[in-house]
Amino acid sequence: MFRTALRNVLAHKARLLMTVLAVLLGVAFVSGTLVFTNTVSDAFQKSSAQGFDHVDVAIKPEQGDAGAQGGRPGAAPALTQELLDRSAKVDGAASATGTVSGFAALAGKDGELLGDGWSTRGANYFPGPDGKDDRYPMRDGRAPSGKGEIALDAKTAERAGFEVGDTVRMSIDGPVLTPKVTGIFTTDDGNVAAGGSLALFDTKTAQGLYAKPGEFSEIDVRAAAGTSQAALMSEIEKVLPKNGTAAATTGKELADEQAEAISTSMSGMRTGLLVFAGISLFVGIFIIANTFTMLVAQRTKELALMRAVGASRRQVTRSVLIEAFLVGTVAAVTGLAAGIGIGAGLRSLMGSFGGSVPDGPLVVSPATVITSLLVGVVVTMLAAWLPGRRAAKIPPVAAMNSVHAAASTKSLVVRNTIGALLSGAGVAAVLAGTTMGDDGKLPMGLGAALLLVGVFVLTPLLSRPVIAAAAPLLKVFGISGKLARQNAVRNPRRTAATASALMIGLTLITGMTVIAGSVQKSIDKMATDSLRADYVVSMANFGPLSPDVEQKLKDLDGVTATSPLRNSPSLVDGEREYLTGVDAKTIGQLAELDFRQGSWDALGGAKAVVDSDTAKRFGWKDGSRFPVTYEDGKKGTLQVAGVYQGNEMMRGIMLDKDRLAPHQSRITDMQVMVKTSDGATPAAKESIREALGDNPAVAVDDKKDISDGIAQMFTLMLNMLYGLLAMAVIVAVLGVINTLAMSVFERSQEIGMLRAIGLDRKGIKRMVRMESLVISLFGGVLGIGLGVFFGWAAGELIGSSIATYELVLPWGRMGLFLALAALVGILAALWPARRAARLNMLSAIKAE
C-alpha cells in the first residue's frame, strides 16, 4: 500500500503542487511566527537580564503606579536622599545608586522627534566613589555636570549623527532645552538595547526635571562580595520607611518579573499571529480536500480495480491517507524551512524600521519544529480524510464501467438541510446577541461561527442562483461567457469549496473594515464634536506639560482663551479617582459638553461637574455633595454642579484648577486648549509653535489633526490586519488556480472539440478566465455580504457602549474588495487559461 501511495504521489507531482504550496504557506506562517517570537523574546530577556547585572536589591516607591514614570502628579512619596545614604551603609552593601528618570524628547538634526514617544528616556548620571557611574561608561568625552550638559547613548548618537560638543534640542515637559553634549556613553540598558534613546543629566538637573531636589524614583543597591541578594535584602528592609511607602526587591526577582512580562507580551503577540496562521491553514484545507477529491475521482477505475482484486475499503482509505501523509510531510518540511527564513526576515525587517529588537541568535526550538511538522501533516491528512472515505465507497464494479456515477443529489439535499439549519441558528443567535448589550458577545461569537459554517455548507446550493444572476453580464462575452458560467456551476461542491476559501478571507477583511470604520467615525465624532477650542497642545507622547506652556500661550497675541486639562489623583469614597483641573472662566468657550444637568457656568470653587458614568456609579445628581481626599492627603468636600456625557477627551470629575493647585506637589498639564481670534489658520498654528520654541516634542493639533491622528491609528491597525489576512487570500488564490487547473484537465476533451469546431485560442482563454472570475466573484460577494452582516452585528454590540456609534458602510472599500476578488480570479486564471489554449487539439479529442 505504501509503495502504491508513493507511486501515486510521484505520478501526480504537478497536480499536488498547489496543495503542497497551500500547506507550505500555512506551516511557514506558523513556524515563522514561532521562530520570530521566540527569537525576539529570547533577545529581550537576555538584554533585560543584563540590565539587572548592576542591581542586587532595588528599592522602589510603593503605591506609586503613576509616580515612578515621568514624575506625574500624584507620585507616591519619592525616595529620599536620606534613604539612599542609609541603604548604602547597611551591612553587606557595596554601593547604592539613586535613579531619577522619565521621558525626554530629543530632536534629530532635522528638528524632527527622534524615535517614538515612549522609548526616548532621560535619567541621571550617578557617579560612584571613583567619580564614575559604571552603568554608563563614557566612550567619548566626559560625564555631564550642571544644567546645560547631557550625555547621549552611543547608538542614538550614531543614528542621529551627534558628537561631543554638539548642541541638541530637547524637551522634558514643554519648554525647549538646548544642552550641549559632553559625552557619549555605552550601556546595556534594556530600553536602549530595544532601540530607544537615553539622555543623561547630572543628578541635580535630573531631579529638577523629573522629581524634586533630593528625591529619587529608584535606589539600586549593590551587594559587597560574599553577600547574597537575599541577605542584603533583609538588611535593606530594616532601613525602609515604616509607613510602607517604599519596597525592596532583589535583582533576581526583578529580572524574573521582567522575563515574565516579556514572555507574556510576546505570547499575546504569538497567539494573535497564530490565529491568522490558523485562518490560512483552514483555508488551505479546502484546497487539499479539492485536490484529493479529484485525484480519487480520476483514479476511480484504478481504485475499483484494487477493490476488485481484493483490497479492503480500509486499505483504500489508508492508501489515500498515506498519500496525504507524504504530501503533508513534504509541505511541512519545506514550510518549516521557509518559516525559519520568514522569522529571520521579520526580525531584520523590524530592525530596519527602528532597530527595536536587541541582537541575539535565531531561536528554532524543538517545540517549533515539532509543532510545525505536526500541523502540516495533521491538516493535510484531516483534509484528505473525507475524499479517502469516498474512495473506499467506490464499488468494485466501477472498474468495468466507463463512467462512475457522480455523487447523488440526495447527499446535496442532506447538505442543504444541514446548511440551512446551521445558518438559521447562526443568524438567530447573532440577532439575539445584538439586543443583549454586553452579554451578547458569546451568543454573537457562536452565531457568527455557526453562520460561517452554515453558509460554507450551503455554498453549493447558493452557487447556482448567485452565478445565474451574473448571466446577463457574461452574455456580453458571447459563447465563452455562457460556457464559463455553465462550467462554474458544473461541479457545485468544488466551486463551493474554492469560493469558500476566498469567502473566509473577505468576510474577515470586510467585517474588520466595517467595524473599524464605524468605531473610528464615532470616536472622531466624540473627540471633535465637543471641542470648541481651535487647538489642543500636548506632548507628543501624551506626557506631562509644564504649566509654563499655558502661560506662554495665554500671553500670545490673537489667543482669546486657554485652559489646561490637568489630572490629579484623589480618593472618592475610598476609590481612586482622577480629578481634572480646568480653567473655570474659559472652559465654556473651549469645550461644549452635552450636559444632562447643570452646565459649565456653575463651575468654580467647590463646585465640580462629573460625567454621567461616574455620577451613576456613585449615585450622584445635580447638587450632590461628596467628600474627596486630595493627592496631598487633605480632605475636602465637592458639590456636583453639572452632569455631562463623557467622551474620549473629557471624562471624570472636573473642577477649577485653582481649587486643585494648592494640593498638587507638582503642577503639570495633560493638554492645553487654545482658542484664537481668527480660528484655526496656518498662521495661528505657526505663531503657537513659534511661541513654544518650535519644540518637536509638543504637538499643536487642530480638529483636523486630531481626526487625522485617530484615522491614522485605525488605518495602521487595519493595514496590519490586511497584511495578515493577505496570507489567507494568497492561499485562496492557490485554490482557484488549483480548481481551474483541474477543470482544464478534466475538460480537455471538450476544449479540444471546441477548438476543432472553431473556437480560437482567445475564446478558450476567455472561457477559463471567465469561469475563474465567476467563481472568485461568487466567493467575494458571499464574503463581503457576510462581512457586512458581522460588522453590523458587532456594531450593534459596540453601539450599546459608545453613544455616538453609527454604522458606516465603506462602499469604496467594499468595491475595492470586490475588485480584489475579480483580480484574484484573473490572476489565478493566467496559467490554467494558457494551458487550456495550448492544449493539443488532437490528443485532447481522443483522450478518454
Place this chain on the structure above:
Amino acid sequence: MTTTPVAHQATAVAARATELSKVYGQGETQVVALDRVTVDFRQAEFTAIMGPSGSGKSTLMHCVAGLDSFSSGSVRIGDTELGSLKDKQLTKLRRDKIGFIFQAFNLLPTLTAAENITLPMDIAGRKPDKAWLEQVIQMVGLSGRLSHRPSQLSGGQQQRVAVARALASQPEIIFGDEPTGNLDSRSGAEVLGFLRNSVRELGQTVVMVTHDPVAAAYADRVVFLADGRLTDELHAPTSDSVLDRMRQFDAKGRTS
C-alpha cells in the same frame, strides 16, 4: 434554397491534398505517417478513407481538416491553401467551412441538444438559418429531444446531435472520424444513413475515416491507405467489395 443542384457540380473539388507528407521525429526515430499523398474530395460526394490501423488514414483526415500540421505538400479547402494559414485563420476556417463528427460524440454536457447543434454558429456569433436548422433536425429525428442534455440521450441520439451540429452551419465539407465506432450496428446504420442522405439530398460533401467495411459501403467512393500511401480507390462500393480489397492488403502486407 437549401437543396443545391447536384449534377453539374459533381466534378468540383471541395478539398484537395497534393503530395501531402507528414513526418514525425528525426533521424533514426523518424516515422513517415503520410508519404506524398495526392487525393481529391469532390463536392457532394461521400468519401470513405480506409486502411489498417497505423496506415495514416486519421492523420490524412486531420491534415486535410486543418486539425494537424503537415511536413510538405499542399492542402486546399475550396480555394484556400491551408499550409500558409496561421492558427487563428485555421480556426476560423474550421469554424466557417468545416463540420466535424467524432467517434466519442464530443458534445458539451452542460448544453442542451439544441444548444449543442447551434454551438458552431454561437462561436461564430452568427444566427442560425431557422428553416435549415428545422430541416436538419427533422432529418436526424431529434425534434422531441431538443431540450435534453447529452447525459439524457442514448449514444445513437448523441451522435445524431453531433451529425446535426456538423450539418447545421452548412459547411463546405464534413469530416467524420470513425463516427460509428462507439455505436451499436443499428444506431451506426442510422447515422450513416443520415450522412448519405445529406450528400444525396442536400448536396453536402462528407469525408469519413473508418475501418468498418459495412460503414464504408455507405460511401460513394472509398480510398485505401497503407503505410502512409494512397494505394487504391473503389467507386460505388459494397461491403463485400471493400472487404475483398482489405483482404488483398492483408495478404500483400503479409507477403511483402
